[in-house]
Amino acid sequence: MSSDDTYAGAGNLQATLDLLWGTQEPPSRGPKPSLSVEQVVRTAIALADADGLDGLSMRRVAEELSVGTMSLYRYVPGKSELVDLMLDAVQAELPTGTSPGSPDTWRAGLTEVAHGEYALYRRHPWVLRVSQARPLFGPNSMAAYDAALRTVEGLGLSAHEMASMAAAVSCYVQGTARITVEFDTAARRSGISDEQWWGTQLPFMTAAFAEGRYPTLAKVYQGGAYDPDDDFFSFGFGLERVLDGIESYVRTRKAQP
Amino acid sequence: MSSDDTYAGAGNLQATLDLLWGTQEPPSRGPKPSLSVEQVVRTAIALADADGLDGLSMRRVAEELSVGTMSLYRYVPGKSELVDLMLDAVQAELPTGTSPGSPDTWRAGLTEVAHGEYALYRRHPWVLRVSQARPLFGPNSMAAYDAALRTVEGLGLSAHEMASMAAAVSCYVQGTARITVEFDTAARRSGISDEQWWGTQLPFMTAAFAEGRYPTLAKVYQGGAYDPDDDFFSFGFGLERVLDGIESYVRTRKAQP
DNA sequence: GCGAAATCGGGTATGGTGTACGCGGAATCA
DNA sequence: TGATTCCGCGTACACCATACCCGATTTCGC
Numbered sequence: 001m002s003s004d005d006t007y008a009g010a011g012n013l014q015a016t017l018d019l020l021w022g023t024q025e026p027p028s029r030g031p032k033p034s035l036s037v038e039q040v041v042r043t044a045i046a047l048a049d050a051d052g053l054d055g056l057s058m059r060r061v062a063e064e065l066s067v068g069t070m071s072l073y074r075y076v077p078g079k080s081e082l083v084d085l086m087l088d089a090v091q092a093e094l095p096t097g098t099s100p101g102s103p104d105t106w107r108a109g110l111t112e113v114a115h116g117e118y119a120l121y122r123r124h125p126w127v128l129r130v131s132q133a134r135p136l137f138g139p140n141s142m143a144a145y146d147a148a149l150r151t152v153e154g155l156g157l158s159a160h161e162m163a164s165m166a167a168a169v170s171c172y173v174q175g176t177a178r179i180t181v182e183f184d185t186a187a188r189r190s191g192i193s194d195e196q197w198w199g200t201q202l203p204f205m206t207a208a209f210a211e212g213r214y215p216t217l218a219k220v221y222q223g224g225a226y227d228p229d230d231d232f233f234s235f236g237f238g239l240e241r242v243l244d245g246i247e248s249y250v251r252t253r254k255a256q257p
Numbered sequence: 258m259s260s261d262d263t264y265a266g267a268g269n270l271q272a273t274l275d276l277l278w279g280t281q282e283p284p285s286r287g288p289k290p291s292l293s294v295e296q297v298v299r300t301a302i303a304l305a306d307a308d309g310l311d312g313l314s315m316r317r318v319a320e321e322l323s324v325g326t327m328s329l330y331r332y333v334p335g336k337s338e339l340v341d342l343m344l345d346a347v348q349a350e351l352p353t354g355t356s357p358g359s360p361d362t363w364r365a366g367l368t369e370v371a372h373g374e375y376a377l378y379r380r381h382p383w384v385l386r387v388s389q390a391r392p393l394f395g396p397n398s399m400a401a402y403d404a405a406l407r408t409v410e411g412l413g414l415s416a417h418e419m420a421s422m423a424a425a426v427s428c429y430v431q432g433t434a435r436i437t438v439e440f441d442t443a444a445r446r447s448g449i450s451d452e453q454w455w456g457t458q459l460p461f462m463t464a465a466f467a468e469g470r471y472p473t474l475a476k477v478y479q480g481g482a483y484d485p486d487d488d489f490f491s492f493g494f495g496l497e498r499v500l501d502g503i504e505s506y507v508r509t510r511k512a513q514p
Numbered sequence: 515g516c517g518a519a520a521t522c523g524g525g526t527a528t529g530g531t532g533t534a535c536g537c538g539g540a541a542t543c544a
Numbered sequence: 545t546g547a548t549t550c551c552g553c554g555t556a557c558a559c560c561a562t563a564c565c566c567g568a569t570t571t572c573g574c
Contacts, residue, residue, distance in 0.1 A: 007439075010447045013457045021461050030521025031569040057560065068524040070562080079561065100473075129388070133439030134447075134454050137462060146471040153473055159480025168495040171432025172425065179424070182264075182390030190267045190391075197391055200270045204278050205394060214403035216357075216410055223416025238425040245502030287550025288540040314531065325553040327533080336532065 006053055008087055009134040011080030019076070020088055020138035033074065035065060040075045041085045048086065048126040052189055056126070058082075083130060088138030090124050098147040101154045106250070107243055109151030110165075114173050114239055116144075121177035125185050128178055155250050165246050172242045176235050263310055265344055266391040268337030276333070277345055277395035290331065292322060297332045298342045305343065305383040309446055313383070315339075340387060345395030347381050355404040358411045363507070364500055366408030367422075371430050371496055378434035382442050385435055412507050422503050429499045433492050 018024040019037055043064045048056045058079055062069040076082045095116040098109050121128055135141065148166045157165065187193050209218040220226075275281040276294055300321045305313045315336055319326040333339045352373040355366050378385055392398065405423045414422065444450050466475040477483075 007443065007447065009443075009454055010449065013449065013454065017458055017461055023461070027521060027571090029519065029569095029571040031523080033522065058562085059560075062524095070524045071522075073562075074522060074524095131386070131435065131439050131443075133436055134443045134451075137458055139465075142462070142465065142471050142474060146474040149473040149477055153476075159477045159482040162477055162480075163482040164491055164494055165498070167436070168429065168498050171436070171495070172428055172499070174435075175428025175432045178388065178431075179390055179428070182388050186264065186266075186388075186391045190264065192267065192270065194391075197266055197270065201274055201394055204274055204280070205399070208396075208399065214399050216406040217399060217403040219410075220406055220416045220419055225416035225420040234421055237421055238428070241422070241425050241502035241506055242429070242499055243502065244505040245498035245500065248501040248505060249498055284542095284550060286540095286542040286548065288552080290551065315533080316531075319553095327553045327555095328551075330533075331551060331553095 094144035
């Protein structure tokens with residue numbers, strides 16, 4: 001067990017937003033900086049991609065950049081703020097060119113958005129470790145969110161309903177990624193192999209099953225639901241369920257005057 | 258921005274499982290312990306409930322219990338392992354007495370499970386900060402999971418499908434809780450009020466909208482989708498969508514021989 | 515051109531975290 | 545009774561973020 005809880009939108013919000021939106025004038029006096037904010041952010045992303053948020057420290061970023069740790073505070077106000085910048089930077093990878101929604105195309109559009117989001121978590125698993133309850137909105141995150149909403153435009157949904165649909169899909173995608181992506185990185189991060197993790201606890205489970213405890217779980221387990229295979233947990237299957245639900249609502253709602 | 262990434266199922270798995278399942282013999286020699294594992298776990302839960310995982314440290318738990326920090330390591334192998342114990346302990350609060358699923362009752366059953374899970378996150382927001390990608394299964398978590406699976410029993414679903422349905426709902430519940438529960442605790446944790454958070458970034462957003470950027474998002478925002486109200490983000494609405502999708506699948510699947 | 519002002523680089527220090535190691539004392543076993 | 549086991553916890557170490565401040569660099573204004 002390692003430890004680092006990370007929350008978007010903390011620290012010096014004003015300074016972070018100024019950096020995100022490029023609204024601060026460059027200094028007109030003083031020594032020339034040896035780095036740029038973009039360099040710091042890029043380096044931090046690479047470190048987090050490689051070693052997770054656990055592996056991200058100001059010292060390590062400084063080391064990678066061959067500067068003193070405290071120099072970094074010339075570029076970003078703090079570690080919190082650095083993570084906010086990282087979050088917006090990686091969201092540049094999300095789809096932005098979605099088509100406006102229509103009864104025939106919204107499902108494909110929302111599927112594209114969902115897959116794009118899922119792929120982002122695959123590339124940058126650390127993003128899942130940052131609480132997005134109160135995000136800071138930068139140019140990239142707003143563009144991606146605009147694109148997602150666009151897929152459910154033109155269906156006669158209220159603004160609130162549109163936001164809810166996009167959010168339901170995103171919640172599902174994130175929830176799934178937490179299982180699949182984090183499962184895939186767990187062995188490396190923890191130093192405990194999947195076989196060891198499963199093998200250590202299996203005897204406890206099978207002993208409980210043998211006593212007749214947890215009968216449905218026993219049946220599902222014995223039915224092979226958790227057998228290791230490539231589609232151990234099906235992103236596509238569950239996504240279809242969520243989209244089915246949205247489709248049902250869209251269809252039903254249209255039927256009402 | 259504060260920092261603590263927390264992963265279930267790390268550290269000394271064997272020792273943790275022995276504690277979870279009560280499979281270790283109490284010592285027959287040596288001084289009598291002044292505490293119990295349950296006391297340590299209970300105190301840690303109370304601290305985490307009050308101050309989040311950020312606020313949980315071995316030093317603080319020891320202080321609450323009026324013992325030296327290092328004494329705690331007599332009861333739990335480490336902080337990782339303590340969190341695993343905490344996770345199973347709070348899951349005792351989840352519903353376990355669900356009825357076996359049937360075409361008429363599965364939806365109500367799964368709704369009960371979803372609401373129970375959501376309520377757990379409300380009471381113990383820190384649980385959301387622990388990655389469950391590779392959990393350790395203790396008696397309470399297995400009982401709760403068994404109960405969830407029981408609601409989708411008897412519908413002719415395969416073991417894999419049953420697991421997928423339960424997981425889709427859980428993913429949705431967790432995703433939603435991350436937004437609503439963590440939003441509600443964000444101001445206190447960060448020291449930044451909701452008004453400050455929103456008010457600091459709103460000028461940047463409205464400036465972008467004024468330039469014609471993010472048109473769909475602008476429309477949704479101006480349509481009042483993010484206005485503060487009690488049902489800002491609707492847990493029930495989204496859950497119905499997910500359940501609708503499952504219902505559609507269950508109905509469709511039954512139609513196939 | 516010079517002095518003042520602004521800003522960069524980063525050393526030092528502080529406060530916080532988890533936990534390895536090992537000593538003294540308490541309790542039980544043979 | 546002596547040997548063995550185990551509890552309590554002090555000490556020390558390694559790691560983390562960052563406040564404060566000094567010296568050096570660069571630009572502005574007179």
